[in-house]
Amino acid sequence: MQALTLPTVGEVRVEAVVEPALVSPHDAIIKVSASAICGSDLHAYRGRIANISPGIPIGHEYVGVVTEAGPEVRRFKAGDRVTGSFFTVCGRCWACQHGLFPQCADSAMFGFGPDLGDLAGTQAEYARIPHADHTLLRIPEGVSDEAAILVGDVLSTAYFAVERSGVKPGDTAAVVGLGPVGLLAVEIFFLMGAAQVAALDVVPERLQGAQERGAIPVMADASAVRAIRDVTEGRGADAVVEAVGSEAGLALALQVVRGFGSVSSAGVYTERAIPVSMARVFAKDLTFRAGKANIPAVAPRVMELLKHGRLHPERLFTHRLPLSEGPRGYQLFADRQALKILLIP
Ligand SMILES: [Zn+2]
Ligand SMILES: [Zn+2]
CATH class of the missing domain: 3.40.50.720 (NAD(P)-binding Rossmann-like Domain)
Structure with a gap:
């Protein structure tokens, strides 16, 4: 599949990488409908987050459709339209049990290399979502991909x-x-x-x-x-x-x-x-x-606001580019010529 990678600081590349597969029974695989470039992706792009693995997809904002769910995934099945938190949470540790999800003992961030969880990113055609029941969020009918994708992080x-x-x-x-x-x-x-x-x-x-x-x-x-x-x-x-x-x-x-x-x-x-x-x-x-936002705790309420038309965050997007033009997207964003960029595989 096609994905964006960061082989060296300041250089995003479009590469063919191996499609993700289920690793744990709690995983789901999604076909990414769109990903977005975030300010924190720029930290990696500019070398302020060390140790990004070359050859591994980057990115952490995503919206997609579940193609496969592991046998322990209860809340999602193939065909569900989803977005999700930019970091995964286990749902079982002390922090998760108390709703303090950013402090999860078994959390990982998408696309930021081994120091931040060693998880492949979502600026790709497919992505593996660990602990899918706790990381993903269903998108209600009537909420666009462009609004929903913002629930997983910036909104x-x-x-x-x-x-x-x-x-x-x-x-x-x-x-x-x-x-x-x-x-x-x-x-x-x-x-x-x-x-x-x-x-x-x-x-x-x-x-x-x-x-x-x-x-x-x-x-x-x-x-x-x-x-x-x-x-x-x-x-x-x-x-x-x-x-x-x-x-x-x-x-x-x-x-x-x-x-x-x-x-x-x-x-x-x-x-x-x-x-x-x-x-x-x-x-x-x-x-x-x-501190890091408690996305899994607030996202359901934010999604309700979108569902009922109380927020219209999608007007943030200034650019919609095919994933293959991701390198240009990063350049535009880094040069402040774009406010928010949607990448479509
Ligand atoms: Zn982000
Ligand atoms: Zn946890």
Whole structure:
């Protein structure tokens, strides 16, 4: 079958690889209808995630149809239309039993090499899904592939980050970083009752995207803190989602949040350590939360929102390319000429 691989940093290749087969009785095989390129794929592309296995498919966002289910798979059968979490969970360990799925003792991420679970990725014609009963999610009728694929990662990540910000109806929220997760966080903040959402970035097109979603665009420069104060009678934002994963992004989030407010970080940090002003955190009595999103826990609710037309995340996609043009897709995404790319095998 055809798949995308990352033989060296900065070079995505279309390769013929062996089709996956069932390994465990809990596995399912899916025929991938579409995969998507994610910001965290760029971390691998740029060499910030080490040890990507050459010759093994990359990618972790997927939608497809089950072609084969192992004998222990109870909830899915051949022919089911599915999407799924970008990481697998066992469903049986202490963390899974308590719904804390990102801390599963037997979890693996798709397409990030041996350090992150040694699991082949989904930018391919077929993919093997371990622990299918807990990793996959059925797509209701009427929900498009393009909306459903976002439930497995970026949309649920945005939802989780907004939920953990503790936003309440009537609050002023802020989003730092307007990539796909940040733009989706704008939409979800409004859904959860924010009265106004300030959206911060330095890229004019992304600010415009946030404005089209109802947010107040704020250029993320030296004037940003002032701009947030101006719309909050001087106090700062009640709840902030940081969707960059950088020192600058976090510093800005800590600046624009009000005293006793909360910063919820959805950005993927790849640096070993970054300086954080704990004096500022202390002085402002802040709550700070960060971490891998609990996709299996929130995805069913996110899917309900899609099913009932409360969210329309599919407008994120700026490009739809055949899988064979994946290398060009990565280039476009890395050069910020694309916001979200769908790859169709
Ligand atoms: Zn992703
Ligand atoms: Zn587990």
